[in-house]
Amino acid sequence: MIKHLFKMVWNRKRANFLIGVELFLSFLVLCAVLTVCTYFLDNYRRPLGFSYDDVWHIEIAHSTTRGDEEQLKSQILLTLSTLDEIEAAAYVAEVPFGDDFDGVSIFSDDGKRILNRGNWVTDGLGKVLDLEIVDGRWFNREDEGLKGDAVVINEELAKLLFGLESPVGKDIRRWNAELLESRFAGDLAKATTYKVVGVVADFRGDDFAPSTPFVFRRVGLGDDYVPSDLLVRLRPGTKAVFGEKLLARLQSVVQDWRFSITPLSDHRTTNFKLYLSFITIGGFVAGLLIVMVSLGMMGVLWQNVTQRINEIGLRRALGGATRYIAAQFLGELLVVTTISVVFALAIIVQFPLNDAIEFVHREIYLGGIFAAILLMYLLVTICALYPSWLASRVQPAEALHHE
Amino acid sequence: MIKLEKIEKVYRTDKIETLALSNVNLEVGKGEFISVMGPSGSGKSTLLNVIGLLDAPTQGAVNLNGRAIDSYADRYLARIRNEEVGFIFQTFHLISDLNVVDNVEIPLLYRRGLSGKERRRMALASLDWVGLSSRVQHFPSQLSGGQQQRVAIARAIVGRPRIILADEPTGNLDSRMGDEIMGILHDLNEADTTIVMVTHDQRLAERTGRTVRLFDGRQVN
């Protein structure tokens, strides 16, 4: 019977071609949409790795050349430590819930570049964001000697580079042979490495960010470059009005710098809203596309049935029960669908095979594709229901002597 | 073989009622070859439809092979049609998307318990019997009218039904092809198949066993 279906479909390939193309495109759309959904859902369910309640972000705008920025930044930290309401403070290069976190350059022992995300931070961050240390320790004064080469990595990176061994105390390469050549003209004295001081459970920049290998680089207050964004943890129960006092205090330390305060939870809300709007719009458009395709398909199928009324009458006369007729029309459409899906998969499968998009794991693709296949067959079946039912209702006597 | 008792068939479309058959009584014995004649609109095709269980009579009883048709449930009828009856139409009704052997196989598809190989074997045997073994992979559009009707016959007999119902089988053919077809039908009849044929042609009817005449849905002599 199935062979018969394939024969019918194949012999009517001209008629079925356009439908096949449409199904092909629709499936591509479905895969894309569902993979994105899977990606976001999967990311969302993971823990952030830090706590953002009672944390404020202070943005510092200062002039470009003064010479004593770093000193002043130390002073600010000192001032902050005198305030009761502040439990901890740290400078960060990237603020959570903000722009993407750029990674640092690291290579595995066999010269492969490891894609990652990272942040340059001072010692206080561990306490400010309440990071969970699972091995070793967070940065502290002892690391001054390492001069910016101290790093704390997350479990994923630890596993990637060191397997089951503890990475604490080990080195991570910053360059591979090629880069050493070009950047430092082969000067091996420059061949620096990072030293792992500790491991955190995980760190993700926002609710929808993927889990990636993550590197915290230590910034010492005496370093050449200290970031201009501050994160402070407030004592629980501190009122919002403390902001005014804080602002005044900061201003008094450095007259000509500009400070701006935002609770981290506000950043999170903005960031969340942004994602939500993209997802909503995208989902809406995709949904309507599918509806449009479904309606069109129903119309085409209906017309298909009308065209083949004679054939239907004949098959009934030859002993085909109504369920066979209905099944035949549905079956033909499913065959066309399967062929289209197979062609589409040939293209889609390139993505997971080549890890085409950063930080999207293979399982995500598989999940998305699987869901798309299910949904595809479901939709096609629904579209075919009414026309198939119509086909089965055809009266053979009328159909055969159709005048 | 076939027994029709007091058959009445009324067609209702919107507000118009047409009486297609009225008080038709017919008995066809095993191995008979009968013709049904009458002017256009006299209900000949309707009679064939009722015999072939394509249509249910509004009144009366139908009996096929000693079995009373007491239910008109679709699956039941479909099975009987599949196993007991073969149809031949004036316009052949071959499926243009399928080749000859696939067309002939169709009745067997709806029959349970047959493997693909068996179906193919039976279809080829059927085609051989009508003399078309050299054309099995052709498509209907590549065949002449006579050849197409022979395919239709092969299809009608592939499942070895005991009754063949032919509706103007030579209507679309010239006289030479028509004679060929009649020849095949008579051969079938000699092999003990019961045949009921609707025809316009007095000449063809004369060569059959007996003729039933209809006028305005009623039997006449």
Added chain:
Amino acid sequence: MLKNYIKIAFKVLLRRKFFTFISLFGISFTMIVLIVATSFYDHLFGPFPPEIKLDRTLYVFDLLYRYPQGGMDSADSENLSHYAVERFIRPLEGIEQVSIFQAFAHSHTHYNDQGDKVDSYLKYVDAAFWEIMEFNFVEGAGFTQRDVADAQQVTVINAATRHRLFGDEPAVGRTLKVNRQELRVIGVVDNVSRLRVLAQADIWVPYSIDARFRAQPLRGGQQDMHGPFSAVILATRSSDLLSIKADFRQGLSTLRYPYARPLIIAVDGYAETLFENMSASLFHGLVDDTEREGERFPLLLSGVIMGCALVFMLLPAVNLVNINLSRIMERSSEIGVRKAFGASSQTLVGQFIVENIMLTLLGGVIGFIGALGVLQFVNSIDLIPYAQFQLNLRVFLYGMLMALFFGVFSGVYPAWRMSRLHPVAALQRRKK
């Protein structure tokens, strides 16, 4: 003749309501999405106040300090100093005006009289800024050369800020406290969409009033190219843009860079139109954008945009072709009869095209109305502050173009099939 076609088309479309409906649905939906997207694109790149003279405007956003190794991460980008602008931009030929400003506004927190925290975006600009950009002044005017030279403590605010600080009363002459300075409002402008990144802010302030931005003293005998500013250039004629771009790069190539920074081998810069600038920043980090030679990024962005549009249109277009084919096949017997009675293929195809165009036009109209609704909604929920998306003439024209494309594309193949329908085959199909 045409009237006849239209009358028949109308009847035909009504006869098969389901087909008509799904065709309309498909067209309108696609048009809505495309028109909204076009409106968005226009909002980002089209001439809107204050960037009205975009055809004569070039931005120099930053300078690139190159390392020897090439490829990604091989250059640092830094904004310009006063010196850099005066020495390398102002003397260029074909320039009407140059403005120095801080491209990115920063957020500024202050507390108003009620003690509420007010967050605004603050931007430092000069006097020429008001000449190159054409803001809609609701009250007053922008800074003059004098104001900037004398470091006058003045400010221009937008209508939203005026509303937050002073209600709906006139604001000129009143003061507000910014960074511990009392600034006098001398102008109020219409809100500028946050998406017009280079021009937008809530509060504009002369850069000279901030000690950090005054001209830097010489350092070790060298003037540094590196500063906090960006520049915007207004050319005298739009035809001069190419030569200005070339001259600028030429000028920079003569710079023998002082070795204040180790390893830097050259300083490079690009004077770019708004589109070029945004495409470069969009691809930053994704593609190697350090060599912004010629048209690569704008082309890439245009390509991506058109690619997306085409891909998006593909599915609805195929859908429409399918539906149209079905419509034709369904009427094949009618067509067969007409042909048998002497109707030429031309007449029939013409009839079909009229039907298709009517559908497309109707779908387009519904699309426009729908798009209008969507844009109203988006504007009302204030998705992006101060952004008012609109359907203007440009967007309308693009929309018509797209509807036309749809109509033609979805009609060509079915019409061709229709003209090839053999009357006998069609009639037989009916008779059976």
